[in-house]
Amino acid sequence: MAVTLAAVGDVTRRRFAAMGRPALVASAVVAGALAVLAIIGPWIAPYDPDATDVLSSGQGPSARHLLGTDSLGRDILSRALAGARLSFAGPAVIVLISTVLGTALAIFSAWHGGWVDRMANRFLNVMFSVPGILVAVLSSAVFGAGFWAPVLALGVVYTPYMARAVRSVAIRERHQGYVESLQLAGMSSWRIGFRHLAPNVMPIVVAQGTYGFGTALADFAAVSFIGLGVQPPQAEWGVMVSDGRSELLDGALQQSLVAGTLIVVTVIAFNVLGAQLSTRSGGRR
Amino acid sequence: MKNSAPRREATSRNGTVRRFVTTILGAVATILAASLVIFAGLSVAPGDPVAQLLGAKATDQARANLRQDLGLDDPFLERYWHWLTGALHGDFGVSLTSRQDVTALIGPRLATTFLLVAMAALLVVLLGIGLGVIGGVGARGRAVVSALVGLGIAVPSFVAANALIGVFAVKLGWFPTYGSGDGFADRIWHLTLPAVALSIGYGAYVSQLTSAAVAEESEKEYVVTARGRGVPSGIVLRHHTLRNAIMPVLTASGLAVAGLVAGTVVVEQIFAIDGIGALLIRSITSKDYPVVTAVSLIIVIVFVLVTTVIDLIQVALDPRERAKS
Amino acid sequence: MTPTPLLDIHDLHVRVRHRGEQRTLVRDVSLSLDTAESIGLVGESGSGKSMTIKAAMRLLPPGATAEGQVEFGARDVLKLNRRDLSRYRSREVALIHQDPRAHINPTRTIAQFITEGVVHTGQMTKDEAVERACDLMADVGITDAQRRMRQFPHQLSGGLLQRVMIVAALLPSPRLIFADEPTTALDVTVQSDVMAILGERIRDRQVSMLFVTHDLDLAAAVTDRLAVMYAGTVVESGTSAEIYRRPLHPYTAGLLQSRPSTAEVRRPTAIPGRPVAAYEAGKGCPFAPRCSFTTDRCHTERPDRRTVEGRSVACHRVEEIADLLKEHAP
Numbered sequence: 001m002a003v004t005l006a007a008v009g010d011v012t013r014r015r016f017a018a019m020g021r022p023a024l025v026a027s028a029v030v031a032g033a034l035a036v037l038a039i040i041g042p043w044i045a046p047y048d049p050d051a052t053d054v055l056s057s058g059q060g061p062s063a064r065h066l067l068g069t070d071s072l073g074r075d076i077l078s079r080a081l082a083g084a085r086l087s088f089a090g091p092a093v094i095v096l097i098s099t100v101l102g103t104a105l106a107i108f109s110a111w112h113g114g115w116v117d118r119m120a121n122r123f124l125n126v127m128f129s130v131p132g133i134l135v136a137v138l139s140s141a142v143f144g145a146g147f148w149a150p151v152l153a154l155g156v157v158y159t160p161y162m163a164r165a166v167r168s169v170a171i172r173e174r175h176q177g178y179v180e181s182l183q184l185a186g187m188s189s190w191r192i193g194f195r196h197l198a199p200n201v202m203p204i205v206v207a208q209g210t211y212g213f214g215t216a217l218a219d220f221a222a223v224s225f226i227g228l229g230v231q232p233p234q235a236e237w238g239v240m241v242s243d244g245r246s247e248l249l250d251g252a253l254q255q256s257l258v259a260g261t262l263i264v265v266t267v268i269a270f271n272v273l274g275a276q277l278s279t280r281s282g283g284r285r
Numbered sequence: 286m287k288n289s290a291p292r293r294e295a296t297s298r299n300g301t302v303r304r305f306v307t308t309i310l311g312a313v314a315t316i317l318a319a320s321l322v323i324f325a326g327l328s329v330a331p332g333d334p335v336a337q338l339l340g341a342k343a344t345d346q347a348r349a350n351l352r353q354d355l356g357l358d359d360p361f362l363e364r365y366w367h368w369l370t371g372a373l374h375g376d377f378g379v380s381l382t383s384r385q386d387v388t389a390l391i392g393p394r395l396a397t398t399f400l401l402v403a404m405a406a407l408l409v410v411l412l413g414i415g416l417g418v419i420g421g422v423g424a425r426g427r428a429v430v431s432a433l434v435g436l437g438i439a440v441p442s443f444v445a446a447n448a449l450i451g452v453f454a455v456k457l458g459w460f461p462t463y464g465s466g467d468g469f470a471d472r473i474w475h476l477t478l479p480a481v482a483l484s485i486g487y488g489a490y491v492s493q494l495t496s497a498a499v500a501e502e503s504e505k506e507y508v509v510t511a512r513g514r515g516v517p518s519g520i521v522l523r524h525h526t527l528r529n530a531i532m533p534v535l536t537a538s539g540l541a542v543a544g545l546v547a548g549t550v551v552v553e554q555i556f557a558i559d560g561i562g563a564l565l566i567r568s569i570t571s572k573d574y575p576v577v578t579a580v581s582l583i584i585v586i587v588f589v590l591v592t593t594v595i596d597l598i599q600v601a602l603d604p605r606e607r608a609k610s
Numbered sequence: 611m612t613p614t615p616l617l618d619i620h621d622l623h624v625r626v627r628h629r630g631e632q633r634t635l636v637r638d639v640s641l642s643l644d645t646a647e648s649i650g651l652v653g654e655s656g657s658g659k660s661m662t663i664k665a666a667m668r669l670l671p672p673g674a675t676a677e678g679q680v681e682f683g684a685r686d687v688l689k690l691n692r693r694d695l696s697r698y699r700s701r702e703v704a705l706i707h708q709d710p711r712a713h714i715n716p717t718r719t720i721a722q723f724i725t726e727g728v729v730h731t732g733q734m735t736k737d738e739a740v741e742r743a744c745d746l747m748a749d750v751g752i753t754d755a756q757r758r759m760r761q762f763p764h765q766l767s768g769g770l771l772q773r774v775m776i777v778a779a780l781l782p783s784p785r786l787i788f789a790d791e792p793t794t795a796l797d798v799t800v801q802s803d804v805m806a807i808l809g810e811r812i813r814d815r816q817v818s819m820l821f822v823t824h825d826l827d828l829a830a831a832v833t834d835r836l837a838v839m840y841a842g843t844v845v846e847s848g849t850s851a852e853i854y855r856r857p858l859h860p861y862t863a864g865l866l867q868s869r870p871s872t873a874e875v876r877r878p879t880a881i882p883g884r885p886v887a888a889y890e891a892g893k894g895c896p897f898a899p900r901c902s903f904t905t906d907r908c909h910t911e912r913p914d915r916r917t918v919e920g921r922s923v924a925c926h927r928v929e930e931i932a933d934l935l936k937e938h939a940p
Contacts, residue, residue: 126315129592131547134584138323141569141577142330218441225443226554226566238443245447245555249462253451260444267439504671506712513669514727514778515700524726525715602717 024280027272031210034266038088041081049074049082049235060254068254071247076240080258083235087262090151090229090236091216095209097155102162103205107193109163110170117171120163127160132219140228147230150223158212165208165278166201173200204278211274214267221263237263304600312593319585320372323578324365332572337381368578377579382571387579391561395583397465398549398560400472404480405487406542413488413541414534417495421530422503422522430496437489442548446482446555453478463557479556483548487541494537498530505529532599539595543588550584614684615642616818617666617786622678624661624670624842633889635661635674637842641820645785648812648819650829650850652865653839654885659822662839663788666820667705668695682786700731704779706808708791710771714763721759724778733782746777750807769800776808786818794823805832826865830854838862841896842888848921856932858923860901863935895926903931 042049052072059069067076109120132154139153140146173179174197182192223229224238232239237259244256335343335351356364371378377387420430454462466475502508503526511521549562557563561580568576624636636658643649651659665676668687680687682702690698707713714723725739734742740759747755750773763771772792779787792808793801809832812819823829829836830850837847838861846859857863864881883900894909895901901908907926915924925931 129315129543129588131544131584131588133550134547134581137550137565137569138326138577138581141572141574142326144331145570214439218439222441222443222551226551228566228569241443241447245450248447248451248455251455256444256447256451260447263441263444264436264439267441268435271435271439506707506709507715509669510705510707510713511715511726513667513699513705514731514782515696515698516726516730517696520730524718524722529715529717 023272024276027269027276030265030269031273034084034262034269035088037081038084041084045075045078045081047075047078049078050233051075067258068252070243070255071250071252076255076258079235079240079255080237080262083237083240083259084262086147086230086234086236087217087221087238087266090147090220090224091213093151094154094158094216094220095213097152098158098162098212099205099209101156101159102164103166103198103201105159106163106166107170107197107201110167110174111189111193111197113171113174121167124160124163127157130157132157133222136219136223137226137228140223145228145231150220150229154216154219154223158216161212162205162208165204169201169204170197173197203280207274207278207280209274210270210277214270214274217270218263218267301600305597308593308596308600312589315589316582316586319589320369320582321365323581323585324368325361327574327578328361328364330572330574332574334381334574337572338384372579372582378575380568380576381573382568387575390564390576391579391583394559394561394564397472397558398546398553398562401476401479401483401549401553401558401560402542402545404473404476405483405545405548406538408480408484409488409491409541409545410538412484413491413538414495415492416488417492417534418499418527420492420496421499422526427496427500430492434489434493434496437485438493440485442482442486442552443555445485446479446552449478449482450555465558465560475556476558479552479558482555483545483552487544487548491534491537491541495530495534498533499526502526502530532602535598536595539591543591546584546587546591616645616647616682617641617643617820618679618681619662619666620679620681622662622665622676622680624658624665624674624676626671626674628673633887635842635888636665636676637888639678639839639842639844641837641844641847643786643818643820645818646813646816647835648821648833650826650833650836651820651822651839652824652826652829652836654824656885656887657839658842658888659839660790661842663705663790663820663822667699667703667788669705696731700727701733701782702784703786703788704782704784706772706775706779706787706789706792709795710775711763711768711795713775714771716763718762719759720761720763720766720774723763724759724774724781727778728782731782739781743777743781746780747773750776750811751803752777767800768796769804772796772800772804773807776804776811780811780815780817783815784817786820787812789819789821791823792821793828808832825869826854826862827869838865841886841891843896843924844915844922845897845924846921848919852919852921857935858918858921858928858932859897859925860903860931860935861897864900895924903927903934 046066052074053069054072056064056069057071061068067080070076070079105120105124109117135157136150136153140149143149143152179192179196182196183189187195220229221236221238221241224236225242227242230236230239232243240255240259241263244253244259247253247255334355335348335357339347339351352358356367359367368378375388377391379385380387380390383390416430416433419426420434421427450462454460460478461475464475466472505525508521508525511525512518516524549560550565551562552558553560553562554566561583565577565580565584568574568580619639619641622636622639623634625632625634627633639658639662641649641651641662651662653659661670661674664670664674666680666687668676668690670676676688678688682698685694687695687698714720718726721740721743724743725734725736728734728739729736744755744759747758752758752770752773758766758770758774766774772795775792789808793805796804805828808819811817819833821829821833826836826838830853833850835848836850836853837844838853838859839845840861846853846857846862848858853862854866857866861881864879867879868881881900886896886899888896892898892909894907894911895904895913898904898908905927911926913924913926915922916928917923918928
């Protein structure tokens, strides 16, 4: 059997899942709050996130600038709030793409079974061993740096994880009596697939999507960080860590610290929430 | 039943050979497929290599000659074949920006990247497995290791890098903030922070997997058997628990090393290390596609190589794997 | 004054932590075993019989605790320090497990498995151990011992593996063997062979045996005495022949009736209801819900063990129902 990184992820997930109900509540609250920030962030930002003010550059936290300013005098709190939107939009699209592709692939292969399923499985195993960051970077090379190139590439890279999670549930559902009786009643495969299989795999899709969201956020921020994703001066957390990188030499830590902490907290919240959901969805032991 | 045993041994040996061969063929096929995808993708990417090489002032005649020389007007498959046969001889073409041989550009940088990956791999394996065993053996260590691992997995290398630079390079001044250094000791010194940043995430993965594998093995019946025979716990740990947990640990470590190679793309950029990861990003920015193709192919090859070796070791080590055929 | 028994279990309780509550799995078990004597510990799954021997070897799973005394040669096993425990496990006793395939490490050779115990506890050198093991393998009917020693577990059948387990158990010349359902996981066709070999070897060597099984017939055939367990306690104990001939506890009688007979054509009668674990039993007799001889007292008061006809029985109505049970018995 080919080795897969996914197997490694599963273990972490089980550990997170073992933490129980308080972890579910806490992670759901944090993830939910961050998601709300991503929507309303740009509107509640106290300053224009792109407005530079050379006179007040590189300031520490103060009453006027709660989290200080960066080397161009932009308000870090405003950039963090405004940046939340793009930081979340990237992984959201990645998860959307991988969910559509992965679910379709999984239900299709589970439905047909036999050699179709075997081929799909082999294909997934090859896909698992593709280094995501490399694909994202090459995608930027081909389609040009920006939001869409890495997002499309990562959407494809994350597909096998979703497909594998859904496939196990879909195969189980496929052999339930109700599917056979629907078939006997003359319902078309497409209708059964969408009307009946899809709702049953929904819980595992949500769980896997949540778990993948955290990792996707980190990967997307990494591509922006190296300059091939979201382009400065747009505010995004990866871009902010990159801006913060040059300020470090002057001893100004706050921009790196703020953006880095936001990324880490988001990843942890979504990882834990995804693990909790996946045990509760019954998709995994 | 009894007299069929020798025959079974013979078939299992054949099975092993067959599995070795199919695994290796699969790896070669994966690399070829990846090379085709990369080559095709980059050949449709925007940018005109002729303009890049000759500049704006070149005559039409000179442009046409160069197109001829580079074979740019040949059909796609012919160009791919030409590039592939060249690559097999170690000739990846000429860089569009520096006009040097791509091979000459990559060579010394590969050594730097290799050193970085080796240091990070050492950290991943030592810390990952060390923490993993502690977390797997006792309930007391488990909580601490779990917390560390949950955090480690969530900290991307570029975030960790900033924190490390801020604390150890800028505030404490123990390490340089960037560069690859000259001479071996200086290189090690320069590459320490990058290696740490690179190893955190994968180290967490490896220790997570190790502790789960060790914990699972400790509950196996044959471990109980050995304890029930009065075998000292150190020997039980070595001969049974760790020995049988080694497969998933090896797998995770191998994958981690493969991941480290891809991770250099990010980390080298942060610390301004002149390795192939930074070269890749620089070449993408300057649309130097021969270099991009070569570097990505090398990363893919290393990745496939590592995963293949893990597969082969798995077949070779476990008598049950050998018996499957 | 009788000589001190080899193994003397007193008031043994085993509890396991389950979601914050303590669940009793073994309640107040007492057993004693003399040198060269064998006792069958019989009961359905969940009756606590395996837990009893696990406790006697200090091999309880994490979260389980044992209270009471397990005296072996006048020392309490439950209080042994690490070194003495290792000595006890490696030289004095040996354990034969139910499923040899799970209990033998699949990645190590048969030789490594057999010799591991004696070599790592300093009882023999590797060469001595291999030589002795080869002799023992011949004794238990394994041909071609030299080749078998180099093989891996997956290359051996279940019956052969269990013989290997027997060899491993006998190698350090223990004084007591715990056998935990040694034939249950094997094919029916090899069960009797393996049982016969085990029986012969322990008789030859004057080794005592605590034999755990759910099979009353088998236990009665190979052991000197029986202890029948239900819901974590011993409900009846006595010599195998007597119990087999004339069960005194309704549960024992039920067990005897519930198995198919080879001697006569009749329908086996299952005991109604399901077996309960010790922590599920109420304040009355744990068997009362399934017993057809109950009175009010059986449901409210737990019966103590009493000596009746030279046997120990935990039933309020032994004397009244003894003759009724006899009619039910085969």
